[in-house]
Amino acid sequence: MRLLTLLCAISTAISTTIAAPAWAETETFRYDIRLEAPSAARDLLVKHLNIYKWQQKNRFTPELLQRELSALPAAASDLLATEGYFDAKVEATLNEDTATVYIKVDLGEQTMVGNTSVVLQGAIVDDPERYATLMQRFSRRGDLLEDGPFSQSIWDDFKKRALQTVQARDYPAASLLDSEAVIDPVRKEAQFNLLIDSGPAYVFGPATINGLSRYPEGLVQERIKIAEGSRYSRSALNELQADLQSMPHFATALVDVQLPQQAPYVAPIRVDVQEVPFKRWNGSLGYSTNTRFKSEAAYRYHDLFDKGWVFDGRVRLEQLEQAAEASVTFPRGASNWEHRVWGSVLAQDLQGLNSHLYKTGISRVQKKDEIERFFALQYQIESRKFDGGGEEYPQSFTLNHVWTQRKLDNPNNPRNGYLLQLEAGGALKQILSDASFLRLYGRGVYYSRIGQQGQFIGQASVGQTFSGSPAGITSDWLFRAGGAGSVRGYDYQSLGVQSNGSTVGGRVLATASLEYQHPVIRDWRAAAFVDYGGAGADWQSLQPVTGLGLGARWNSPVGQVGMDLAYGVDYQQIRFHFAMGLAF
Template sequence: MRWIVPWTAVLLCAPVCAQDSSLHYKIQLEAPGEVSDVLQYLNLFQWQKKNRLTPELLAREVSGLPAAATELLATAGYFAPTIESELRQEQNTPVVYLRVTPGPQTLVKHTSVDLQGVINHDPEKLARVNERLGRRGQNLENQPFSQSSWDEYKKRSLQILQNRDFPAASLLSSEASIDPVTAEASYQLVLDSGPAYVFGPYTIHGLSRYPEFLIHDRVKIPAGTPYSRSELLELQTELQNLPQFATALVDVELSGEEPYTAPIRIDVQEVPLHRVNGSVGYSTNTLLKSELAYRYLNLFNRGWVADSRIRLEQREQAFEQSVTLPQSRSDWEHRVWLSYLHQDLQGLDSQLYKTGVSRLKKGDEIERTFDLQYQIENRRFNDGSEERPQTLTLNHIWTQRKLDNRRNPRNGYLAQLEIGGASAYLLSDATFLRLYGRGAYYHRIGQDGQVILQGALGETFTKSPEGITSDWLFRAGGSGSVRGYDYQSLGVKSNGSVIGGQVLATASVEYQHPIVKNWKAALFVDHGGAGEAWHNLETVTGVGVGGRWNSPVGQIGFDLAYGVDLQQIRFHFAMGLVF
């Protein structure tokens, strides 16, 4: 006996009538675990939580349980189950007994796809598509049959054709043959490729505020090239990442007759030219804080982005002005900027003036930055002495983010490497080379737990740190570093102040576990420090507990840490990932 399926199982839907007298009932289910999960979709289980059944409707539902459960189990590949149902009255409470012996689960033993249409006239494309279809079918063979996997197989097989060259491909027929005696299934598909399409010209819709070249420079699909869905999605992603557009949609309009071209239609929704943001808050590193930012998105009618930002905190005050040019066709983005930063931390009063130009390229995982900047710093120490170093530096930053979820990662890693330096012969008071790296590794443990490992390592190679601005030296301590110690309190003691050292090493181990919805508890150990050289580096340890809230804007952390070496307790607050 053989069953020919294509079917889609539909859960039984009994009429739901408003009743004045509902009842509570219990269900005693005897079934293997994987089958029990499937049976939870029966109306009997769904309605138990809603108290919608009367005694009459409950009795009717129980009598139809074998048929309903048989149909439901077939969607998971169980075509020969033994099902017994019984309704009893125990201590004035109805109890439904449902016993299920599922029988053998059907396995997929064979898959085949018959390709029809013009693809058969192109041996190269036919071989490529057959290879991909064959791999997809092999991944299903000897796996349990399920309605969802059958539907997914049809969908993905058709997409293999539609994603490249043949966007008008169609499914002519599909058949899943089930043999309940041998518990085997065979999949057969017949696909029509339709004509092979090439891209046509593109049109732009929705522009009014911004120049068209913002989009022209992003389109790298010449008319006449073979159709590729991935190229459309890549263009759409690039346009969505431009700050001038709230949304972007890229699609094609297929011609139904020769020549088979696919003109590209680009629809964008613009954002306003001006944007002002303000915020107030608190940081355990720099205490009370406020910030005001202004952005203009079409400077000189060139699509240049002008950003102004002022930040006022108790321990830091900063201002920055920058102009960012749109990405070039080579995908590089350029930015010119100037900034001012005033800090009063650990007995060191610093005023740092910067200006520079940056060249940035972002990929799906890797980001690269080349940065040329000039800095002048006024440093005043606790004993009243002052320094005024200057540096002209060239720096390269390489960053990789490989995470399962960027906002709330459970597995993956972040890594950043920097190399930069200056020469005393080029507008600098000292010659130095600075190497720095940091990273974070996320690893899920069991169903709910998670371990996070973080570390940083750096050294500035120079004869003497005198004449080097603070940005190119190292301090540690505080949130995001060694918790249990004040912000940037770990460094070199000089002139009654804590200044940056030439070496840095920090490491952290943290375990997180959920406690309530969107909240996790954390246990952590931090260790490390900064100093003038490796041979006399003094490292310290911090331990503590904390809470993590996965808020709509990212993870927010609260930590209560104990600095073991100084025997002190510090509270830390942090928002977002490490970098």
Template structure:
């Protein structure tokens, strides 16, 4: 009997027998009983999860006859369970004893030797054999790191994984109709070995057919068709369909998208592609409110229109009011081109009063972005005009026409709640004083974060940030291209952007150099709540010679909400000898 069928029969037997015994009114009833099991740790854990004698312990008014029947079935049940883990000759003893008014069940298990794989016979039939070079490369790939190799311990889960993995490799390219035609695990319990046989029929070699798009009514079909790079007649590749589906679902005009291949059963064995989409609403209005210790209370209004000029262009307008900063932004984004690039034009107005520095900024520009798996690359040409008032009677009016390149790589196990992985951002750009700019400068900037699991539940987070603006006179460089530090997401224990170039009147001006770092450890406390301890160090200054690191240490709490991490910290700024409270939402980066 196949191993999975044994487990199914085991589960069904428990379900069917229990009601029959429960209806026996003559059998004494009990509300609890003890169980002692003697077995190796991994075996004991498996049995505790599946045996009826464990599942029924909390059942009230359980008939003694029912418990007795479960105990009598236990050796058979244990044998069936252990066979899934490669134990085919276990010795099992189970008995029940009455101790006064209660009962005690004793189970002793000697699992015996685990079965090992002696031979794996993998064969391919069908059209794949018409191309020996591709077939041999495929077999070499399958044998390179198999889930179940000769000499390995045999388990039902590893055998299932081997079959599934092998079939998926064949299905992923060319042979979309591949199937398993023979699967056998021949066990020799006396020798503790198993011989495996797996035969797969590749089926015919499939090529892409025509592409049919369904569901486009509100938006032009062209915005979807421009994302399709499946040339009719090219070989079928499943990952290309998955990538296309992901790309479509990221479009603001698309709510959901399903990309599927319809396989022809007759030569020339084409695979027509069917794309079914559900369109997103034409307009979207968003209102939000929040609070941050960096910029105080926050209110935001967003409006998006997804089909400007009936071309699928997306217009977005956003107004943000915060206690220390206010901004208005409008942009026009164009659909992704066949070469994978996005383009947009934008205009932004901003006003802020931070550390006694009153700044008003207007900027507009164009950007070009491409996403390649987990890497984003953006090139931006921007004109910026700024009014900077320190309140001392001197008003700076820097402006710049800058070209900036940004590269971001995200490699995280989970975007909302990462436990392992990295984020890294690198920027480089500049402006020329001879071209609509008050000062020639070159700006380099980078920051990164590392997430690393500690033990079974803890998380270590490390962060580095650094930058430098190469210019002669920072007063003629807009604030966006200079640096300040301090606050949540920077150096905690200090006020928001309070680390920089300090003027005589106490104003904190932006500097030309920046370096900050942070280490943090988080540990679960209760459900979605974590505790945190951290230490931050860094500063922003006019030059590296005047850069002085400032240390902040503290503790905090993290709530992993459905929309991301929300954190509250109490930090001590060593330089100022003051405690400060910080509140933030999102990743530490």
């Protein structure tokens, strides 16, 4: 009898094990998900549904899964409603034998944006010009949204933009009194309605400056171009803040106003700055295939003669190039121009040409929005020695203008946008120069996303120095090419004019580059490129060359690392280009 009972128990245990669902076979509970949904909804559901978040949780249990399945259709419908799918149907089932969750989604028809209405009240009603301007902007914004898809983010953005538009000028205390998005389930249409109270019109009051202990107050006061009693403008405050933040004297700057709740509606300006120490030392180590190993040391003093003048000293030592520079930069005044005086020396031993270039000059630069204008007046003298024998000592007294436009989504790591640079400069033989010449140069870089992750970078440069002969012209007013940042596959500065066994600068330059980058892992990007161009004595003798290859880019925590393996088609040679810098 006992034996029969034992056999029955074993039989029951075996049958129970055979019939148990798949999740009982292991101690760690796992389940799969099969989602049947249009692409418009897939990413949203995968990102936000809890069933995906808990899929890898070790402590998740079958009981919790059943509970989540019962709540999933409602949760998914709420998510889809934020994208305008108010009639979506969601089914969720579980196959216990395979521990697989099946989710099926029918989106239905998406709701579109219909009419938009913004009603203004408050003091702005008595300001017909400003009132009309705002209503025109609201109308244009509504026209752009009408007949487009509705989503919660679009509705939130509409409210935010409308309020910020009113607050941007004259009415910083404007508030949103009422807002509603009326959904018509029959017409599948959403109507936007806003009621905004402008509040009173404000004017700027006096400015107070806080946080100064090292530098003179006039350093900041000269930057404040907002007249007391002028109409409130958010852009004027933003411009002042950006101007102060760009100054080397301050780590941070914050500009805001205090809004009184009762008349007179005069808003005092409050400027808060955080100063940096008087002195700063910087150093860096690096390597590039252009000039080999390098080290650099820099010193900056922010308050020369107690006037807020900035002194900079810099020494750079590389195997093929050495440089030293000292300069004094004067703070920008009411004209928004920054002035600088400097002196420098540059020694190079490249492609059979040993040169020492000495410069001194004065410059002025103005930066406004995405445009930078630079003017420089400088005197330079050079010592050139050729491997094949012979020496030259040209001198130039030059005037130069550089116009630069940067329209980039991110100045440090651009993915979209462009950079355009145009230069014009020259010298007259009658004024401290050995030759008369005019140099024109232009360069452009274009960045564009390709697909979700790819990036295209196109570059082109062209230049010409107009003169009867290159004799008597210092080297940096002529052109050489080759190496990283130019035509890869060829040695640095190796493309130019052959003279006395050396490669010297020519009077014409033309280069172009096409590069495609694609992310590989984390901060690494693979690159494929083709470069074309060169430098020559004139356009008739210019012999452009081609380089192509593969590379890698790494945005490391200590700086950017670039590596390229390039093939110089015309010289049938392979060159490795590498650049790395470490700041400390």
